[in-house]
Structures are given as structure tokens and as C-alpha cells.
Amino acid sequence: METDCYHSHSEDETHSFGKQFAEILAKGDIVALLGDLGAGKTEFVKGVCDYFQVEDIVSSPTFTIMNQYFGTDSEGEEITIYHVDLYRIDSPKELIEIGFDDCMFSQDAIKFVEWPEKAGDMLPDIHWTVDIIISPENDNERIITIRHPNKVMDHSLAENVE
Ligand SMILES: Nc1ncnc2c1ncn2[C@@H]1O[C@H](COP(=O)(O)OP(=O)(O)O)[C@@H](O)[C@H]1O
Numbered sequence: 587m588e589t590d591c592y593h594s595h596s597e598d599e600t601h602s603f604g605k606q607f608a609e610i611l612a613k614g615d616i617v618a619l620l621g622d623l624g625a626g627k628t629e630f631v632k633g634v635c636d637y638f639q640v641e642d643i644v645s646s647p648t649f650t651i652m653n654q655y656f657g658t659d660s661e662g663e664e665i666t667i668y669h670v671d672l673y674r675i676d677s678p679k680e681l682i683e684i685g686f687d688d689c690m691f692s693q694d695a696i697k698f699v700e701w702p703e704k705a706g707d708m709l710p711d712i713h714w715t716v717d718i719i720i721s722p723e724n725d726n727e728r729i730i731t732i733r734h735p736n737k738v739m740d741h742s743l744a745e746n747v748e
């Protein structure tokens with residue numbers, strides 16, 4: 587298990603970490619986003635969508651559960667980004683109705699899941715976890731830990747660590 591840890595001092599910095607992280611993602615990847623409400627998970631996804639030149643306004647899927655965005659990857663190919671927020675899901679059964687399975691197994695897309703634990707057994711193997719912790723000392727500071735079970739981390743992100 588490879589792990590990297592970063593400190594963000596602002597919303598913009600978390601956005602920029604998301605944008606840099608996007609560079610190392612591959613189509614088909616599933617990213618679990620961990621952290622309390624207001625940690626910055628959605629802000630991180632906004633940064634990812636920025637990298638993929640998504641033109642739509644990226645907003646929290648708290649009420650819609652699942653948002654879909656279309657972008658362009660570094661090779662100029664179309665890429666789909668799903669941003670799923672399971673906070674309001676009461677039972678994994680509800681996921682069947684919203685097409686969670688189709689979304690998770692879509693090989694042309696990158697999938698982000700907030701509150702992944704709510705999916706229970708319906709969550710397939712994940713490729714990355716991004717864990718955002720609100721610093722107890724500073725309201726605007728976040729500790730972001732990125733884990734990848736297989737691949738060696740790309741340390742280009744580490745340039746921003748202070
Ligand atoms: N360093 C930071 N990184 C991300 N968000 C921050 C940071 N500092 C303050 N914030 C604020 O925290 C909130 C994060 O919201 P959001 O991304 O929707 O969180 P989540 O999706 O985890 O519930 C925003 O209001 C943002 O302005």
C-alpha cells in the first residue's frame with residue numbers, strides 16, 4: 587500500500603491538489619472520498635473536473651446522489667466523470683434503483699464516491715482512496731491522504747507539500 591500525505595491551507599489549494607491528482611488517473615478508476623461533511627471532498631472533485639476541462643458547473647450531488655460530467659482527457663478523448671454522494675442513502679438496496687452498478691462498472695469513466703461505506707457489498711474494488719481530515723487547529727487546513735493499493739505513487743504531487 588503506497589501512501590502520500592499533503593497539507594492544504596485553502597479551498598483553492600484542495601482544488602489544485604484535485605487537479606494534479608487527476609493527471610495520474612486512468613479510465614475505469616474508482617476513487618473513494620473519505621472525510622466529514624465540509625471536509626472538501628466536492629472541492630477536490632471540482633479540481634479533477636477542471637483538469638478534464640469539464641464545462642458544466644460542478645456541484646455537490648448530495649441531493650441528486652449521482653452527477654455525471656463529460657470532459658476531455660490528455661489524449662483529447664472524451665471522458666466521463668461520475669461524482670456520487672451516498673450520504674443520503676439509507677440502504678444499499680436504494681443503489682440498484684439509481685443505477686449505481688452500471689456507473690461503477692463503466693470502463694470509460696472515472697468514478698468518485700463520497701460516503702463509500704454506505705454502499706456495503708455493492709462497492710466494487712476501489713483503485714484509490716482520498717481521505718480528507720479537517721485540521722483540529724485551523725478551520726481552513728486539511729490533511730489529505732491519498733492511498734493506492736497497487737501502483738507506485740507518482741510523487742509529482744509532493745512538490746506542493748509544506
Ligand atoms: N483547505 C480547504 N480545502 C477545502 N475546503 C475548504 C478548505 N478550507 C475551507 N474549506 C471550506 O470547506 C467547505 C468544503 O465543502 P465541500 O467540498 O462541499 O465538502 P464535502 O464534499 O467534503 O462535504 C467549503 O465551504 C470550503 O470553502
Ligand SMILES: [Mg+2]
Pocket residue numbers: 627628629646647671700
Ligand atoms: Mg461533497
